[in-house]
Amino acid sequence: MLANAWIIPLLPLIAFVAIVFFTNRNQKLSSLISIGAVCLSFVISLFVIASVLKNPVASEFELTWVDLPGFKIKVGMLIDPLTAVMLFVVCTVSMLVHIYSVGYMAGDPRFSRFFSFLSLFTFSMLGLVIANNFLEIFIFWELVGLTSYLLIGFWFEKKIASDAGKKAFITTRTGDLGFIIGILILTTAAGTFNFKEMFHAVEAGHIPFGLLTVGAIFLFAGAVGKSAQFPLHVWLPDAMEGPTPVSALIHAATMVAAGVYLVARTITIYLAAENAALVVAIIGCFTAFLAASIALVQNDIKRVLAYSTISQLGYMIMVLGLGGFTAGSFHLYTHAFFKALLFLGAGSVIHAMHTNDIWDMGGLYRKMKITAITFIIASLSISGIFPLSGFWSKDEILAVASHYHNPIFLIVGVLVAGMTAFYMFRLCFVTFFGQPRDQEKFDHAHESPKVMTIPLMILAFLSIVAGWVGIPWLKHGYCSFVFHHEPHHVEPNFLLMIISTLVALSGIYLAYAMYYKGSISPEKLKAKFAFPYKVLYNKYYFDELYHAVIVNPLLKLCDFLFTKLDVGVVDWLVNGVGNFTVFLSDVKEWFDSRIVDGAVNGLAYVTKGIGSGLRRVQTGQLQNYAFVIFFGLVLIILFKLS
C-alpha cells in the first residue's frame, strides 16, 4: 500500500491536466473530475494512515532522477506518522473545500479554471508533504506558492486582488531566499539532500555547530515566509482578497501550515541547534501575540480570521522551537479543521450578505442557523473550551511551554488564548446576534445551499472530535503515534487546564459584555485608549513601514540606476571628459593664437565643430557606449594590475 502512496498527489495532477486541456469548456464535468480525484486521494490517504497506524515506522521509497558522475538527484517519498497525518488533513480539508466551492463559485465565468487551480494546489501540497528530501520539498514549496499566487489573484478584475497576489508571492519568495540558502548550507555540509541521511549526520555531530545554527536559521526563513510569521506576516491578510474557499484551504488549513510542517519535519536540526530553536520559539511567540492583538480591532471578518491564523501558526512555531514536536504537529492537525470551518462559515456569511464588514451584519443567527452554530462550535474550539478539539491541542502547547525555564512563553501563551477567545466571540456576537445593522442586506440574506452547509457540518464534527485522539489519559493516543525518537508524554496538568479555561471564558465573557449585553461600551474604550487602538487598527503600521523602508527606496534605487547611472553619470563623465578636453584645447588655443598663426587655430575650430555636429547626429549615444567600453576596460586594468 505505502509504496503506491505517490498516487495520492498524482490524481489531482491528472485532474488538473484533464481540465486544462480537455474539459475546461464543460464546467460541471470539470468540477466533477476535480472532486473525484481528491475524493479518491482521500480514500487512499485513509488506507495509508491505517497502514502506518498498524506499523508506525518511517518507510522510504526512492528513484534516481538525475544521474551524472558526482551529481545525483533523487526523488522519493518518506511516509512516517507525521506524513500520514498531514496527508489525511490535506485530503480531508481539500475534499470538503472542493465540494463547498461548487456552491460558492456557482455562476463564476472561470468556474473550470478555479477547479483546475484547486487540483494543482492539492497536487503540490500533497507532493510537499510526502517529499523525502530538501530539493523535492523546495520544488513543491515553490509550486504551492505559485498556485497560491494564481488563486489569490483569481478575481483579477479587482486591482486589489491582483496586487495582493503579487505581494504574497514576492513576500514569501523573500523568505524562500533564506530557505534555499539554508538548504544549500545544510546539504553542502551534510553532503546529502535526503532528510533521514541529513538527520543522521546531524545527530552524529558531523555538521559543525556554527554552520548548523546558521543553516537552521536560514531554513526557518522559508517557514517565516510561508507561515506568515513576523516580519513577513504582511502578505496573509491581503491574501484574503482571494475567493473564500481558497482562504480556507490554502491560507488557513494547509499551505500556510507548510512552514510549521517544515520545522516539524526538520525538528532534529532544531533540537541540535539550540540557539536556532530559541530564535524559532521567540519569533513564534512574538507573532502569536502581535497578530492576536491586531485581530482584536479589525472589522473585516476574513481579516480577523487571517490574523487569527497568523497568531495560531505562531503558537505552533513557538512550541516547535521549544522542542514540542508532538504538541506543534497536533495543533496543526486540529487547527486545520476548525480554522477551515471558520473560513467556510465566513464564506457562507459573505455569500449571503455580499459584504465582509462585520458592522454591516448582525442578527444572522435567525436566518442562517447551520452556519451560525457551526461557526460558534469552531470559535469554541479555537478558544480552547473543554472538550472540543482545540482544548486538547492548546493544552499540550501550554504544557510544553510550562516546562521551559523562562515563564515568558507560558505567560504569552495564556494571554494569547484569552485574546483569541475575545476576538472570536466578538465576531460571533456582532455577526450572528443583536439587531441587523443593514436591514436591506439582512432581508436578502438566506442560508447557503446544502452543498455548502454539509461540508460545514462535517468540519464542525471534526472540530469537536478530532482532538480527542490526543486526550492525555489515552494510552495509545496521538502522542504515542507522532513523536520524535520516543513518546513524549506530558502529564496532564489540571491547574494549567483550569487556568487556560478560565482565561478563555473571561475572554468570551468580555466579548459578551461588550458586544451583546452592551454593559461595557466599546466606543468609550476606544476613546479612552485612542492611541493603542489606532496603532492596532493600522496593524502596527507594518505595511507603511515596509513601503517607506524597502519598497520605495528600492524603486528609487532602480530609477536612480537607470536614469542617473546609465544616463546621468555616463553623460556626466562623457561631458566632463569632453569639457576638459575643450578646456585644454581652449588653453592651447589661447597659447597657440599667440604663437602659431590663425591657420592652426582654424583647424582646431573645425575639429570641434565636426565633433559637436557628430554628437548631434548620433544623439551622443554611440559615443557614450564606446566610452563606457573603454572606461570599463581602464577600470578593469587598474583593478587587475594594481
Next chain:
Amino acid sequence: MTYQLLLPQIFLFLWAILIFIIDFVRKEKKHNLAYVALLGIVITTVLVLTSQKGELFGGMFQADSFSAYFNLIFLLTGFLTIASSVEFTQRLPSNKGEYFGLILLSMVGMMFLASAGDLLTLYVSLELTTIPLFVLASYRKDEFKSTEAGLKYLILGGISSALLLFGISLIYGLTGTTFLTEVRTTLIVRFLSTGNVGPALVLGFIFMIAGFGFKLALVPFHMWVPDVYEGAPTPITAFLSVASKATGIAAFLRVFFHAFLIFQVDWVMLMAVLAALAMIIGNIIALLQTNIKRMLAYSSIAQIGYILLGVVAASSRGVSSVAFYTFVYLFANMGAFITAIAFSHKTGSDEIKDYAGLSRRSPALAAMMAVFMLSLVGIPPLAGFMGKYYLFSAAIEQRYIWLVVIAILTSVISLYYYLNVVRQMYFQTSTEESPILMGAALKTALLICVIGVLLLGIYPNIFLNFANQAAMVFHY
C-alpha cells in the same frame, strides 16, 4: 578523407550559396526559401550527429563533443529563427531571399568557431559570424530604428574586434604562436622557468575578455544590447540573444579553458566580479522596462551573469552546467521572443502593457509565454530551475558562496519583471478579444521551445549527459 570532419560546415556553406543563387534566379514567392533553409539546417544537424571526432590542420580545427554540442545549439537556434521569420520576410518589400542565406552564413561562422583550436581561426570565424549580423540587424531599411541598430552594432562590434585582436596579439607576442595547445605549453614552460609570466599576459586576458564580453553583452560592454535588440527585426534579436551569446560562450570556453586554465587566478576573480555586475545591473534595470524587447534585452544581460557562475567555478561540473544552461536559455529565451514576434505581427506592438488579457485572447500562447517567463525566473519544475540549480551547485562546490547569494537575490528581483508579463496576460483585462493567429512555422517553433523547457526541467538526463561529455574536452 579526414576532410569529412568539415562536412557539416562545408555543406551548410554551400547550402547558403545555393539559397543566394535561387534567390537570384527566382522572381517571386521568395519567402518560401525559408523552407529550403530549414531543410538545409535539418540535413546539417544529421551530419553533425553522425560526424566523427578528430582534428584537422594540425589542431586548428577540432571536431569533438564540445563542438558537436555547441553546433547543435547554433543549428537549433537558427532553425527556430528561420521558422519564426517566415511572416516577417513575407512583409519585406525586397531582399527576401538573402535574409535566409545571411543567417546560414552566420551559422557557418559559429560552427567553425566552436571547433577553433587556434586563435586566428577563432577570430576569423567570429568575424564571419558577426558581419552577416550587421546586415541582418539593419534589415528593415525603411525603419530608422533598424538602420540605427545596424550602425551601432557595426561600430561597436568593430571596436570590440579591435580589442580582441589586441588581446590575441599580446598572447602571440608572449608565446610566438596562435595554436591554443602551443600557447598553453609555452606559457607553462615560461611560468615554470621564471616563476611568473608578467603583466602582459593579464593584459591579454583583459582585452580578450573585453572582446568576448561584447558578444556576451557583459557589463560594461553591454550598452549596445538594448538599442540593437529593440531596433533589429525581432527574429534577428532572438538570434542575437541566443546564438550570438552561445558563440561568445563557446569562444570563451575554448580559449580560456583550453589554454589559460592554469592561470585561472588571473582571470577567475575578474569573471566573478563581471558576473555579479551583470546579474545586478541587468536585473535592476530590467525592472523599469515597458517594452518587451528591451526587457528581454536586459534580462539576457542578467542571464549571462548566471551562466558565468559555471565559468567562475572553473571545473568540469562548471563547464557542464554552462553548456546545459545554454540549452535551457535557448528554449526559454527563443520561446519568449517568438511569442513577442507572434504578438507584434498581430498587434504591431511590443509594449508589455498591451499583453493585457492575452490569456483570454489566446490561452495557449499565454500559457506558453507564462512557462517561458517562469523558466527564466527558475521556478521548478521547469528547465530554468534545473539549469540554475546545476550552475549554483557548481559554484557552491568551488566555494563561491557570495556569488551564489547574489545570484539567488537577483533571481528574486527578476521575479518581479518576469511575473509582470504573466500578470498582464492573466490578471489584466483588455477590450481587445481577437485571438493571435500564427502560421504553421511559428507554431512549430513555439511548440519546440515549450517542449524543450518542460523536457529539460522534468527529464534532464539526456542533455545533462551531453553537456557532461562536452565538458570532458578540457583538462582540469
